[in-house]
Amino acid sequence: MTAPATPVRLDRFMARANAAYYSGCDPFADFITAPEISQMFGELLGAWVAVTWQGMGAPAPFVLAEAGPGRGTLMADALRLLARVAPACYAAARVHMVETSPRLRDAQATALAPHADAVTPVWCDAVADLPPGPMILLANEFLDALPIRQFVRTAQGWDERSVVGEVFVTAPATDLPVGGPLATRDVPEGEVLETCEGALVIARQLGRRLAQGQGAALFIDYGYDGPGWGDTLQALRDGRPAWPLARPGMADLTAHVDFAALGAAARAGGCATWGSVTQGAFLSALGLFPRAAQLARNQSPEVARQVSEAAQRLAAPDRMGGLFRVMAMTPPGMTELAGFEGCAPIAPSPADMGKGG
Helix, strand or coil: CCCCCCCEEHHHHHHHHHHHHHHHCCHHHCCCCHHHHCHHHHHHHHHHHHHHHHHCCCCCCEEEEEECCCCCHHHHHHHHHHHHHCHHHHHHEEEEEECCCHHHHHHHHHHHHHHCCCCCCEEECCHHHCCCCCEEEEEECCHHHCCCEEEEECCCCEEEEEEECCEEEEEECCCCCCCCHHHHCCCCCCCEEEECHHHHHHHHHHHHHHHHCCEEEEEEEEEECCCCCCCCCEEEECCEEECCCCCCCCCEEECCEEHHHHHHHHHHHCCEEEEEEEHHHHHHHCCHHHHHHHHHCCCCHHHHHHHHHHHHHHHCCCCHHHHEEEEEEECCCCCCCCCCCCCCCECCCCCHHHHCC
16 A cells, blocks of 8 residues: 555545555554463453353343454453353354455464364354344454544634645544534644544443344454543554554554443443443453462463563553453343443433434
């Protein structure tokens, strides 16, 4: 992909660049995700699925979906846990993977091959394509790669950023999103406010679906929870930070997830939201450290050290445990949800209808 010579809106630039990157590069050469750090991550999410499924009344069958499944490691680890400790849930699961990359679909099929006798995964292109019925959706580092728009607050209103070559240009915005953060946040003049319309659309779709039936959706990503603003667009190339507008298609472009806007959009659809909470708090509540101790038992000192280091990397406040946040979406009637103990659900309200965009 060549750098644009005429202004291209940032979200369109980001969509084209990431499509080229994921079709032609190996993203796992540039970064490592939580499931690749340790099997504990996928196992704990598998346990979360089992407990949530029981809380839904153990529907059989049900859709077990993952959005942005990477190499398929998370789902493979979750299924292995379910097969061992929750065989009824394992048997009831109908696995669906939301993935557009043919190369990553092949990797996911390989990862799920050990479950071929019981699981026949189905791939789809979008969350909206998932079949109806009871559903549990997992999404780890999915939203951060969705295209964003950037607006700059001015005395007259909003300018929008576009890309020319390898630089940003701004011009008065002519196509402002309806609702969402732009309509609700008092941003200082000169500051950047980001919106991710794709994430808000998904949240509203899930909100409507969960308001009408059984299910839950779990999002884990790096981001912030509050009325924030600022430029968070970033790029990784060859495992190192890079200028996001240079060599489009050769770097992974991401931005921090606005969990406050995500939750408002989901509640605008009619569901309840839980959190967000830090990844460290969530995984700790699910039993990360007892599981780490179990895995380290009777192992060599080096293996035990590696297990402990992986747990710290996932949960420590100054590492992924503090940088990543976790939000769940459920029908309004649910009163308990694993990993969110002591965190009351936020019910949909008329005020959310304007915030959701």
